[in-house]
Amino acid sequence: MKTSETLAQSVASLSGIGSQSVIRLEKLGVHTVQDLLFHLPLRYQDRTKIYPINTLLPGMSVLSCGTVEFTDVLMKGRRSLICRISDQTGFLSLKFFHFSAKQQAILSPGTLISCFGEVRQGYQGLEIVHPEYKVISSTDNITEPCLTPIYPLTDGLRQATVRKAVNQAISLCLKDQQTICDYLPQSVLENKQYPSLNQALLSLHQPEQQLSTQQLQQGNSPALKRLAFEELLAHHLSLLKNKKAIKKWQAAVFNIDKLLSQSFLNALPFQLTRAQQRVIDEIVSDLSSSHPMLRLIQGDVGSGKTIVAAYACLLAISSQYQVAIMAPTELLAEQHLGNFKQWFKDFDSHIVYLTGQLKGKARQQALIDIEDGTASIIIGTHALFQDSVIFNKLGLIIIDEQHRFGVHQRLALREKGQHKNTRPHQLVMTATPIPRTLAMLQYSDLDISIIDELPPGRRPVTTRVIPSERREQVIAKINQWTVNKHQTYWVCTLIEESDVLQCEAAEKTTEYLTQILPDVKIALIHGRMKSAEKEAIMFGFKNHDYDLLVATTVIEVGVDVPNASLMIVENAERLGLSQLHQLRGRVGRGDQESYCLLMYQSPLSETGRHRLGVLRETNDGFVIAEKDLELRGPGDVMGTRQTGQMQLKIADLNRDLELLDDVQEAANIICSQYPQAIQPIIDRWLGQSTLYSEV
Numbered sequence: 283m284k285t286s287e288t289l290a291q292s293v294a295s296l297s298g299i300g301s302q303s304v305i306r307l308e309k310l311g312v313h314t315v316q317d318l319l320f321h322l323p324l325r326y327q328d329r330t331k332i333y334p335i336n337t338l339l340p341g342m343s344v345l346s347c348g349t350v351e352f353t354d355v356l357m358k359g360r361r362s363l364i365c366r367i368s369d370q371t372g373f374l375s376l377k378f379f380h381f382s383a384k385q386q387a388i389l390s391p392g393t394l395i396s397c398f399g400e401v402r403q404g405y406q407g408l409e410i411v412h413p414e415y416k417v418i419s420s421t422d423n424i425t426e427p428c429l430t431p432i433y434p435l436t437d438g439l440r441q442a443t444v445r446k447a448v449n450q451a452i453s454l455c456l457k458d459q460q461t462i463c464d465y466l467p468q469s470v471l472e473n474k475q476y477p478s479l480n481q482a483l484l485s486l487h488q489p490e491q492q493l494s495t496q497q498l499q500q501g502n503s504p505a506l507k508r509l510a511f512e513e514l515l516a517h518h519l520s521l522l523k524n525k526k527a528i529k530k531w532q533a534a535v536f537n538i539d540k541l542l543s544q545s546f547l548n549a550l551p552f553q554l555t556r557a558q559q560r561v562i563d564e565i566v567s568d569l570s571s572s573h574p575m576l577r578l579i580q581g582d583v584g585s586g587k588t589i590v591a592a593y594a595c596l597l598a599i600s601s602q603y604q605v606a607i608m609a610p611t612e613l614l615a616e617q618h619l620g621n622f623k624q625w626f627k628d629f630d631s632h633i634v635y636l637t638g639q640l641k642g643k644a645r646q647q648a649l650i651d652i653e654d655g656t657a658s659i660i661i662g663t664h665a666l667f668q669d670s671v672i673f674n675k676l677g678l679i680i681i682d683e684q685h686r687f688g689v690h691q692r693l694a695l696r697e698k699g700q701h702k703n704t705r706p707h708q709l710v711m712t713a714t715p716i717p718r719t720l721a722m723l724q725y726s727d728l729d730i731s732i733i734d735e736l737p738p739g740r741r742p743v744t745t746r747v748i749p750s751e752r753r754e755q756v757i758a759k760i761n762q763w764t765v766n767k768h769q770t771y772w773v774c775t776l777i778e779e780s781d782v783l784q785c786e787a788a789e790k791t792t793e794y795l796t797q798i799l800p801d802v803k804i805a806l807i808h809g810r811m812k813s814a815e816k817e818a819i820m821f822g823f824k825n826h827d828y829d830l831l832v833a834t835t836v837i838e839v840g841v842d843v844p845n846a847s848l849m850i851v852e853n854a855e856r857l858g859l860s861q862l863h864q865l866r867g868r869v870g871r872g873d874q875e876s877y878c879l880l881m882y883q884s885p886l887s888e889t890g891r892h893r894l895g896v897l898r899e900t901n902d903g904f905v906i907a908e909k910d911l912e913l914r915g916p917g918d919v920m921g922t923r924q925t926g927q928m929q930l931k932i933a934d935l936n937r938d939l940e941l942l943d944d945v946q947e948a949a950n951i952i953c954s955q956y957p958q959a960i961q962p963i964i965d966r967w968l969g970q971s972t973l974y975s976e977v
Contacts, residue, residue, distance in 0.1 A: 285462060288454050289316035296450045298443070306439040307447070311931075316966070318451040319462070319483050321444070322509070322932055323431035326489060329398060330425055336371035338408055343400045347421050348374060350393045353386060365389045367397070374401075375409035393417055396424050429489040448487055456480050465959040465966070466512060470948045476508035483509075507941070510933035514723060514945045515952075516967035517930075519960050521727035522949060525576070528727070532704045533574040534677045536601040538566060542629075546596050549628060550589070557735035558586050564731050565594050568707065569678075575707035578725055580715055581733030582903035583867025584740060587711045588618065590733070591680050592625050594709055599631050599658040603677025606706075607661045608695060610683045612637050612813045613820065617842060618682070619661050626659070636662035636671070639813040667695040681710045713867070714860050715903040717911045719942045720935070726946075734904075742901040743870040745878045747854075747894045749886075756850055756879055757798060764802050764829040768874065769846040772832045773865055775853045785810050785834060791852075792832045803827065808834045835861065837868055844872035854880035855890040859910040863903055889913070911939070931967070 293312060294304045307313075312321050333344040348367030356362050363381040367374050376397060378385070389395070399413030418424055433444040455462050464471075464479040471478070477485065485505035547554065554562070561579060568575035581587040595605045607622075609615040619635050626633065634648045634657035651657040655674035660666065676699030699706035710728070721730060748756065760770050772795065774788040785808040792806040805828040807819045816836075823831045824843050831837075831846070835857075849869045854862060862880065870876035880894055896909045933941075952959055 285455055289314065289319075289462065291315045293318060293447060296447050298446050303439065303443055303447075306436050307444075309436045310434060310439075315451045315454060316462075318448050319455060319487075320509075320931065320966075321433060321448070322486050322506075324434050325432050326429040327398065327432060329430050330428065332396075332421060332425065334371040335367075335369050335374045335408075338372075338374065338401045340401055340403045340408070343398070345396060345398045345425065346374060347394065347396045347418070347424070350389050350391050350395065352391055353389045355386070363389075367395065373407060375404055375406055376413050376415065377404070377409050377411045379412070388417060389415075394419070394421075396421070431487060431489075452484065452487055456484050463962070465956075465963045466515075466948070467951060467956055467959075470951060471508075474508070474511070474944065475504065476511065477504055479508075479512075481505065506932070507938070510938045511941050511945065511948075512963065513930060513933045513967050514938065514941055515948055516963050518723055518726055518945050518949050519952065520964045520968055521723075521725075522953065523960060523964065525727040528576055528705075529573050531574050532572055533707050534601065534603055534704070535572050536569040536597045536603070536677070538570060538597060539600050542600055543593070543596065546593070546625075546629065550625070552737060554589070555586065555733075555735045555737055557581075557733045558590055561590050561731040561733055562593050564729070565590070565709065566597070568729070569594065569597050574705045575709065576728055577709055578728040578730045579709065579711045579733065580721075580730060581711070581713065582715060582736065583713050583864060584871060585713075585733040585736055587713065587733060588621060588682075589625070591682075591709060591711060592622060594678060594680065594707075595622070595659055596626075596629070598678040598707075599629075601677070602675065604652070604655065604657065604673055604675050605659050605678045605680065606666050606673065606676060606695060606699075607659065607680045608666050608682065609661070609663060611836065612639065612663055613816055613836060614682060615661055615663050616813075616817050616820070622659060622661060631658045632656055633659045633661065636660060636665050637813065638663065638665045640665070667698060671698065673698050676706050678707045678709065681708070683712060683714075713864060713903075715907040717904075717908045719939055720911065722942055722946055723935075739873060741870055741873075741875060743849075743866050743876045743878050745866065745880065745898045745901075747880045747882065747898055749884045750852070750881050751884065753881070756881065757795070759848070759879075760795075760802060760830060760850075761799060763848050764799075767826075767845075768848060769823065769826065769828070769843065770830045770848040770850065771837065771846055771865075771868060772830060773837065773849065773851045774832065774834055775851065775856055788832055788834050795830065795832065799830070802829045804830045804832060806832045807836060809836045835865065837865070842871055843868070847872060847874050847876040849876075849878045850881060851878070852881050853883060854894060855882040855886060859893055859896055859906050859913070860903075862897055863906045866897070866901075 292304070292314060293299050293307050294301070296315070299307070310321065312318055327343060329345045331345070333342070333346050335346060335348060338344060338346065346369075348369045351366045351368050351373070353363065353365045356364055360379060363378040363386060365376040365378075367376065394417070395415050396418050397410060397413040397415040399410035401408050401410055416424075431445065431448075433441060433448070435441065435444065462479055462483070466476070466479070470476075476482070482505040485503065486509070565575070565577065568577060579587050579590060591607070595607075598605045607618055609618055615635070615637060619633065622633055632651065634651050636645075636648050636652070640648060648657070649670060649672075652660055653672045653674055660673075665671070679695055679699065681695075696705065696708065716725065763770055772791065774791050788806055788808050792804060795802070796804050805819050805823060807816055811819075819828075819831070822828055823846075826845060847869050849866060851857070851862065851865055857865075866878040869878060880897065882890065882894065886894070893913055896906060900906060952963075
């Protein structure tokens with residue numbers, strides 16, 4: 283049988299893999315022999331040598347041997363079995379909290395045993411809790427020839443089962459002159475000094491003795507780097523391929539009515555910046571084409587992305603097409619509704635608002651207006667892609683804060699406007715600046731526009747880092763601020779990922795501040811409030827019915843109150859730099875001097891001090907995003923990992939970020955010189971998930 287055929291075989295064809303094991307392996311994404319080869323160990327255990335007891339240190343995971351000196355059951359505290367062993371160099375205690383009389387009998391004085399586990403410091407010297415152990419007749423032949431791999435498992439699946447299956451896959455495909463096809467060009471392998479695919483896989487499943495567990499687990503081995511590189515390359519090639527495929531679809535060509543466009547811009551109470559005008563020109567070029575636009579607008583907080591999106595809306599509705607605008611929160615959707623009603627009040631448009639909270643007759647009417655084409659601009663949340671929503675003539679989709687949506691959700695909305703060979707244009711926006719390296723990998727299928735200029739008159743926000751011990755001084759500042767007719771945000775954050783606890787903290791803070799600031803009108807807003815309640819509070823705050831708004835991070839995105847010029851963020855050390863920068867962007871929207879006070883719990887670590895110092899030194903979101911990426915990693919920079927965002931099996935963007943420039947270079951070589959390798963590389967690493975990289 284050819285190696286390619288063997289690779290495609292089901293794991294059910296392997297010896298010792300029954301129907302239950304097949305089901306459990308499939309939960310891990312392992313369906314075929316090839317999947318097994320790419321199911322890499324999480325870590326390794328070193329059972330290649332026996333460590334004398336006097337060489338052991340706390341934290342080491344080791345194989346050791348000794349003769350049982352005594353075994354005893356301790357009743358004090360938690361009942362436990364203590365077994366003390368010794369070799370010629372020292373003593374070691376083995377501790378068991380779950381044990382049987384049979385186990386106690388086996389571990390009788392004079393018995394020679396081998397044991398493996400993590401050494402720690404106990405009351406009576408060094409000990410291992412619940413070690414793996416075996417009664418032996420001698421220390422001969424108890425070591426392993428190479429490091430022992432520990433594989434990712436699921437309920438009911440044992441390490442022994444996975445190891446046996448992997449070893450069979452290796453014998454079938456990697457040994458005896460059989461070769462798994464290597465799609466990376468020789469020039470790329472030589473340039474990076476990477477091993478072949480065969481060598482890399484063998485090295486990671488059956489590491490040679492000279493490789494240390496530390497070297498393997500830190501990802502420094504050439505074998506792991508080579509596989510991480512190929513996986514990142516597969517994602518990059520997939521996006522490039524989809525970008526090319528998108529160009530094969532048709533899209534509506536929008537009419538560009540220059541008189542109408544100019545009257546829209548003239549009616550605005552502000553002038554566009556050069557950066558906004560440049561991005562509008564790029565969008566106009568896209569919308570004049572018969573291929574679907576797929577463009578990402580990046581712009582710092584307050585750079586004016588929404589008005590650029592509104593201009594794109596104008597082009598769509600003046601060409602008799604509908605626009606769907608999807609925001610991640612009702613608060614942001616409501617704010618868009620207010621802005622768009624203001625901007626389009628003199629134009630022939632009917633704006634409909636649709637969220638999960640809209641019920642009864644109002645919802646029914648909104649759905650009718652969307653289906654019969656009466657509604658030209660539809661603004662809402664996830665509710666926009668529900669089955670009951672049928673668009674009449676959807677020509678443009680705008681997604682705000684796009685990384686907060688799962689890819690399935692974006693796909694569902696796009697499909698509502700897909701007919702035969704046509705698709706709607708897509709414009710996605712983010713106020714979270716994306717570091718260049720990350721954009722190169724995750725968004726290489728998008729055309730990227732950057733609004734890198736703030737509107738004139740926007741003053742930079744002065745940021746101060748303050749210990750929570752100075753809370754009373756901060757509260758006094760609020761009093762002074764209120765007297766001067768300015769408004770304040772007080773943001774409550776908690777380390778726990780719990781809406782309930784965050785809301786409780788905000789409620790307690792509101793009670794405390796209400797007592798201590800009797801002359802200040804205080805309101806509270808958090809994510810668990812009903813939409814109407816939140817809307818009323820935000821409307822009241824915008825109208826200056828309140829002086830101080832206590833909030834959770836629900837106000838991070840989209841809230842625009844020009845008179846609010848002081849922000850206090852509690853426990854600032856617990857948030858990422860990009861999130862803090864987003865929060866800070868809620869102030870500095872008027873013409874007065876604005877401040878952001880980052881309060882932290884003492885003592886602040888050196889890293890924490892460095893991180894908060896970055897915010898004090900710069901207001902540039904792109905600089906902050908790069909620093910955040912360096913300090914915390916990409917998953918955190920982009921927010922909570924969403925369904926369908928890039929899922930990596932082997933590569934780790936925190937560890938392998940420096941590979942991305944080389945990935946782009948290799949992709950260019952493969953696309954131009956080895957196009958036949960593109961699809962096999964994608965299939966090997968991404969399988970069926972490529973559909974989702976199209977949105």
